[in-house]
Structures are given as structure tokens and as C-alpha cells.
Amino acid sequence: MTAPAFLTLDSLGKDYGTVTAVRDVSLSVAPGEFLGLLGPSGCGKTTTLQMIAGFEAPSRGRILMEGRDLTGTPPAQRGIGLVFQSYALFPHMTAAENVAFGLEMRRVPRPERGRRVAEALAQVRLGHLAERFPRNMSGGQQQRVALARALVVEPRLLLLDEPLSNLDAKLREEMQVELRELQRRIGVTTVLVTHDQAEAMALCDRVAIMQGGRVVQIDAPWQAYDIPADAFVADFLGRSNRLPARAASGHAEAAGHRFCLPPELADRQGDILLTIRPERLRIRCERAPESPPGLEGRVQARLFLGGFWLYTVETALGAFAVMAQNTGATPLDEGAAVTLDWDAHSLRRLEPA
Amino acid sequence: MTRLDRLTPALLTAPSALVYAGALLVPLAGVLALSLHGFDFEKGVLPGWGLANYQDLFTDPLFGEALARTFRIAGLTTLICLLVGVPEAWIIHRMDPRWRGPMLLVVVGPLLVSVVVRNFGWMVLLGTNGLVNQALTALHVPGAPFRLMFTEGAVVVGLVHVMVPLVVLSVWASLGRLDPVLERAATSLGAGRFTVFTRVVLPNVMPGVMAGALMVFCLSASAFATPAMLGGKRLKVVSSMTYNEFLNTLNWPLGAALATVLMAAILLATLLWTRLVEKRALRRLGEVAQGGPA
Numbered sequence: 001m002t003a004p005a006f007l008t009l010d011s012l013g014k015d016y017g018t019v020t021a022v023r024d025v026s027l028s029v030a031p032g033e034f035l036g037l038l039g040p041s042g043c044g045k046t047t048t049l050q051m052i053a054g055f056e057a058p059s060r061g062r063i064l065m066e067g068r069d070l071t072g073t074p075p076a077q078r079g080i081g082l083v084f085q086s087y088a089l090f091p092h093m094t095a096a097e098n099v100a101f102g103l104e105m106r107r108v109p110r111p112e113r114g115r116r117v118a119e120a121l122a123q124v125r126l127g128h129l130a131e132r133f134p135r136n137m138s139g140g141q142q143q144r145v146a147l148a149r150a151l152v153v154e155p156r157l158l159l160l161d162e163p164l165s166n167l168d169a170k171l172r173e174e175m176q177v178e179l180r181e182l183q184r185r186i187g188v189t190t191v192l193v194t195h196d197q198a199e200a201m202a203l204c205d206r207v208a209i210m211q212g213g214r215v216v217q218i219d220a221p222w223q224a225y226d227i228p229a230d231a232f233v234a235d236f237l238g239r240s241n242r243l244p245a246r247a248a249s250g251h252a253e254a255a256g257h258r259f260c261l262p263p264e265l266a267d268r269q270g271d272i273l274l275t276i277r278p279e280r281l282r283i284r285c286e287r288a289p290e291s292p293p294g295l296e297g298r299v300q301a302r303l304f305l306g307g308f309w310l311y312t313v314e315t316a317l318g319a320f321a322v323m324a325q326n327t328g329a330t331p332l333d334e335g336a337a338v339t340l341d342w343d344a345h346s347l348r349r350l351e352p353a
Numbered sequence: 354m355t356r357l358d359r360l361t362p363a364l365l366t367a368p369s370a371l372v373y374a375g376a377l378l379v380p381l382a383g384v385l386a387l388s389l390h391g392f393d394f395e396k397g398v399l400p401g402w403g404l405a406n407y408q409d410l411f412t413d414p415l416f417g418e419a420l421a422r423t424f425r426i427a428g429l430t431t432l433i434c435l436l437v438g439v440p441e442a443w444i445i446h447r448m449d450p451r452w453r454g455p456m457l458l459v460v461v462g463p464l465l466v467s468v469v470v471r472n473f474g475w476m477v478l479l480g481t482n483g484l485v486n487q488a489l490t491a492l493h494v495p496g497a498p499f500r501l502m503f504t505e506g507a508v509v510v511g512l513v514h515v516m517v518p519l520v521v522l523s524v525w526a527s528l529g530r531l532d533p534v535l536e537r538a539a540t541s542l543g544a545g546r547f548t549v550f551t552r553v554v555l556p557n558v559m560p561g562v563m564a565g566a567l568m569v570f571c572l573s574a575s576a577f578a579t580p581a582m583l584g585g586k587r588l589k590v591v592s593s594m595t596y597n598e599f600l601n602t603l604n605w606p607l608g609a610a611l612a613t614v615l616m617a618a619i620l621l622a623t624l625l626w627t628r629l630v631e632k633r634a635l636r637r638l639g640e641v642a643q644g645g646p647a
Contacts, residue, residue, distance in 0.1 A: 055537055075540045088538035092556040101552075105543035153542065 006031040006066060006189045007052070007157060013060035013213075014047050021047040023213030025061070032187045034180075036200035036221075039210035040236070048210075049159055049193045054078050065157065076105075081155030081188070085162040087146040089134040095121065095145045096130040102153040120152035121145075123182065140171045147179070151186065158183070158190040164199060176202050197237050201225065209233050225277075230351045234275050241281070241320045242350070243274040255316045257295060260344040273350045278323035280346035283311060283338050294341035295320075299332050313338060381616075388609035398606060406610035416611075419589040420618065426505055426590065427574035430512040434569045437513070438520025439562055443550065445521070446528040461522070463515045472582040475511050476502060479583070503585035511579040516572065520565035527561025528554070563630065567623060574619050591615040 005028030014022040022044040029035045037045040050056040052063055054075030063070045070078060089098050096117050103113045121127050124144035134142050143163065150158060163179070164172045180203050183190050194200050200207045201221040208218045209229075217229035221237075228234035231242070245252035247268040252261050261268065284294075297315035309331050311322040320340060332338060388406055391399035410416045445456050463471065478484050479501040486498035501507055531554065539553045555562075577592040584590065589597075591611060598608030 053537075053541060055540075075537075076543045076545060078541075080541060082538065082541040084534050084538060086532060086534055088532060088534040090535060090539070090553055090557075101539070101544075102542035105548065149538075149542070 004031075005029060005064075006033070007191070008064040009048070009052070009061065010064065011061040012048065012051060012058050012063065014044070014051060014056060015059045020213055022051070022058075025210070025213075025215055027208055027215055027218055029189055029191065031189055034183055034190045034192065034203060034205045036192045036194060036204035036207040037210060038194055038197060038200040038207045038236075041195055043210040044213040045193045045195075045210050046161065049161055049191065052157075052191065053080055053082055053159055079153075079156045081150030081153060081158045083143075083146045083150050083158070083160045083163045085165060087134070087142045087166075089142055089145055089149070091134055094131050094133055095126060095137070095148075098134070098145055099149045099152050102149060106153060116152055120148040123151070124148045124178075139167050140175060143167065143175060144178075147182070151182075151188070155188065158188045160190065160192040162194055162196075163192070165194070165196065172199070179203060201237070209236060211236075227348060228275070228350070231273065231275075234348075234350055239278050239321050239323075240275045241278065243276060243317060243347070245272055245274055246270065247272045257317065262345045262347055265347070265349055268349070274347050275350050276342055276346055276348070278310065278321040279308075281320060281322045281340050281342050283313065283322045283324050283332070283340055285332070285336065285338060294339040296337070296339055299334050299336045299338055302331060302334055304331075311338075313340060315340065384609045384612055387606055388613050390606045392604045392606045406607050407614070409607065410610055410614060415589070416591075416594070419591050419594055420614070422505065422588070423574055423590040423592070423615070424618070424622070426508050426512065426580065427570050429505075429509050430516060430573040431566050431570045433509065433513045434516045434520045435562065435566055438517045438565065439524050439555070439558075441517070442521045442524035442528060442558075442561075443554065446525060457525075461518050464518050468515070468578045469582075471515065472511055472579055475507065475514070475583055479507050479510075502583065503588060505584070505588065507583040508580045508588070508590075511583045512573050512576060515579070516569040519568045519572070520562070523565035523568065524558055524561040527558035531557050563626075567626060570626075571619055571623065574622075575615065591618075 007029040009025050009027050012022060012025040013020070025044070025048055027035075037048060039045045047056060051058050052070075054070070054073065058071065065078075090101065093101070099117045099120050100113055103116060108116065118127065118130070121130055124147055126141060126144050126148065129137065129141060134145065137145065143166075146163075160179075164175050167175060176199060183203075192200065192203060204221060206218055207221050207224055208215045209224060209232075210216065211232050217224055217233050219227075224233060225237050228237060228240075234240040234242075243252075243254060245254040247261060247265065247270060250261055250266040251258055252272060252274065253259075265272070282294075295315050295317065297313040297320065299311050300314045300319065301312040303310040304326075307326055309324045309326060311324060311332065313320045313322055322340065387398070389402050389404070391401055391403060391405055393399055441460065445453060445460065448456060476483070480486070481498050481500065481502070483501070485501060489497035489499070535553055535557070536549050539549045544552065575592055576590075577596060580588065580590045581593050581596070584593075592615065595608050595611040595615065598604045598611060
């Protein structure tokens, strides 16, 4: 990273009695960056967020914001905007009163407060619902009030704790676009905690994939997707097919099939774990004339995903997930005999997790 | 079939309705009827009907004084119970779960002790030679020993002692329904602990506070044993006057009139309270439609 870090977590750890929730997390977030903490439940991502917010005291390590140690600062004075999974809107206050709360706490004079509340609500396109109580709003509207409430105080850092997971799929996608656009426009440094890899990949500039209280990989989403650090990341981000093989002189062999290795793996010898993404596999009917050799198999199941067909193909090397673009052609039937092939440069080597 | 369906709710509630009618409405009607009869020390209850008893009461300055005292004591008790009980419930709510159970038991403790024993305890403490006065004298507090027994203050202390648990339990129940994340949200927006309590927690547990206040008020206004023991014979409240008419003077019709007036007054106060305060507080929380007044 070239820009000086805005937020730095330095060997952060948290124990609850004998249980270690966060083992060792070190990462930095650049000013204006949108970072995702991604991982399955229990990986320590929420605890990490709670420590940044100040609700949990770290057992080890430091949190630096703009170079200043935050460890002793109480949550009320950290200047951090928070959006919770349950939104946590004050039920006895209207949308406008909810948004005004943080400004009141900062003793912003009334006329300015009113103006800023109106601006914040307009920003999330809720100007017309200012006088409504949260219980009379839809989930998406409550979500946007929560966002306006966190942003109106112009926080230095915005923390989002699974902000979209209570919304239905369609609305979630809309909110993702909106959230991304809003964060870009305001330019506030943002940390998102989520277990939803699609959400993290869609929203974040970089994702930190966590497992067992550690960060396994930090990269731009497409980089992490393309070159996963280990088998865990490969499986957690999208779908992947595993291919255990034996490498020898630029080739790999598995179950009697020989195929080329990419140049960077050409000097590998011995056992090797390879992986390939479903969309990098080509699938074709066996009977196609003059076709190059490939891996033969049989379609076991197929799922229609709109833009794509997802086939499960049983082969001598195990089951493969294959993503085939919906070109309008008749899909392959279940049970059809097919041949799979791929380009050597689509193969990745995995460190076993 | 449809007719039976229509009748089912009525049939199912009939047993409890009957118990209610038999145990509550009939005796109440009896008291009301009794209060409309005259009384003679020679002949007992007179057969004629009239409002003479009520006329007597409302022209008697002693009764006016007792009625005012009853409500003064009940009001003060309610106020102190709220000031003590609401923070107490909040503290217990935030306690480590290991301590919460024992502390709740301590809070409920006064309810487990007989009213007579409890009040004798206060008499020992508050008497002219009681522990409190002994301590004050030993500390050379000017004016000690004070007259603590047989004062409205003593009655209020005795009532608060037993009524606080009602507020604590009712607020505690409301706190349990509060989303704990709300406090974190308020804190992250810059609110201190006190502001979190007054601006976020308290408004959301208002239904519990109101219900507790109402219970304490009604029970304090109709309390008999504590005012009689700690207030003594001269400090009359309406319930002790009623007792006196029924069991000492044996003027049952007058006693019945006293009971009726007390009940009506409490009912009126309750209705006013609900109308003025509770509805307004609950409307904000949107619970009127679902729960109605507690």
C-alpha cells in the first residue's frame, strides 16, 4: 500500500477466559478505503469490529487511528459511526430524531442540526419519511435511517456490522449499489463485517478473509478470487474444483490423465493440489467431431441460474462444478456424456488448508 | 356448528367470569348497597335508603384530612419507590448473571416477610429509644432524639420498604425486552452513561415504570396494617377509619361508605393517570393498539 494507513490493527488479540476469539490480526486500512472483514461465523471478525468500536477491550495488540493509539479511548469519544445488523434504531424516536441524536450529543446548535438531519435523510432518499417511527418503516428504510444516523456526525471511520443480512435478496442487491455509491461519494473510511462473500466482493476495495481468529489473506476481491492463498480461501470465495495430482516435468497426472501445468508451476515435482474455477472449465458434447482430447464425464445435475447453467459433472477425477454461459442453446441433459477441458493457465496451486 | 363456534369463547371464559362475579362483583355490590342504609346504635342497620352516610363523610373535616393524608402518603411512596426502584432495576439488569439471581432475591426479600414482623422491625428502629435515635444521639446530632414513630414519614418508610420490589420487578421485565444493542448505538453516537439511561433506556421501559407506579399507588392508598402500626391511632388514613367503623363502632353502613369512597377515589386517580401520562408515553412506543394500559 502506498498511502499512509488511516487505521492500523497491530497484532490484535482477544481471549474470553480460555477461549481465543481473535488470535492475531494485523492489517491497515488506507484513508477512504472500503475494507471487508470476511469469514464464517466464529472466525473473530465481529469481535475485531467490537474492539475497533471500543466495546471490547483487546487482550493483546493495539489499534491505531491516524497514528494515535485508540486502546484507552471510550467508545463515545472515538468518532466512529456504527451500523448494526439489527439497525438498533431508537424505537421511541422518529427517523429525524434518530438521526439528530448524535448531533445533539455533540451539542450542535438547533438550526444547524435541523439542516444536517434533513441533508442526511435526503442523502439516503428518506427526506419524506422524517417524521415516521422506525416500526412503521420497512427493513430497507430502517437500514437507510441507521446509515444516515451513523453518517450525519461525519465520523472518521464507518463500521458496518452485517448491515444487509436482514434484507431480502433483491433489496440487498439494491442497497449494495447504494451503499457503495454513498461510500464513494462521502469518501469515509469504512470497515464492513460480513459472512457473505458475494457482499464483500461486491462492496469492498479489499477483503481480509479471516479464519480461526487470524487473517488468512488480504487482497482486492478479484485478486483473492483469482489467486487464493489457501484451500480455505478458495472454497470460501465462490466455488472451486480441486484436483490433486502428481507433477513431473511440466505436466501433471491424475487417475491416468495427463495435462499441462502453467509455466509458473512447470518446475514442480511430486504431489500437488490444483484448483480451477467452474467458469474456467469448458464443457462440450462428446460427439463433437474433431474435438481435442479432454476429461470425459457425465452430467449428474444441472442448475439454471439465469445467466448461467451450473452443471455437476462426474469424472474419473471426481465431481466437477462447471459454469456455462447461457447462450440460448439447448442445455445439456442430466446423464449426458460430456468432455471437459481447460487452459493450463487457469490452474492454480493450493497450499492445503 | 357456527352457533357453537360463536358460543365457544363465552363458554370457555364462563368459569372464570363466574368466579369473578361471585368473589368480586357481588361483595362490591353488597358494600355499595350497605353504604346506602342508615344506622342506629340501638337498632343496628336501618331498612331505609339514602345518601346520609356520604353527606356525613363529606362534611366531616376529619375525613377530608384522612383522605388527603391517604393520597399524600400514597403519592410520596410512589415517588420514592420510582426514584429507588427504577435505578435499582437498571443496576440489577446490568449485573453479572451470577450475581443477578441472589440480588433479585434480596430485592424481593421484603415481600417474603410478614407485614406485622416487618413493621415491628421498623418500630424497633424508629422508636424514641430506637436504634436510629440512639445512633443520632451518640453522634450528638442537635435535637436528637427525634420523634420518628407515628409520623407520616414512618408510614412512608414502611410502605416504600415493601413496595419497591414491585417497581423493580415490573421495570426489570421491561428491561428484558429492550434490545441491548440500543445502548451501544447511543454510546457510539457520543452519549455518556447517564444520557444513555435517560434518553434511550428510560423512554423504552416507560410501560414498566407506569405499571409499577400504578400498582404501588393503589396498594399504598389502600394499605391498612402499615399506617395503623407505624402511624398509630391518631394518624388516620381512610382504610384505618374503615376498619374502625366496621370493627369498633360497628357502624357498618358508614364503614361501607368509607370503603366505597376510597375505592372510587383510587379508581379516579388511576383513570386520570392512565389518561394523562400513560397513554402519552405508550403512544410513542406504539403499544396502545396491542397492549392497552397496563
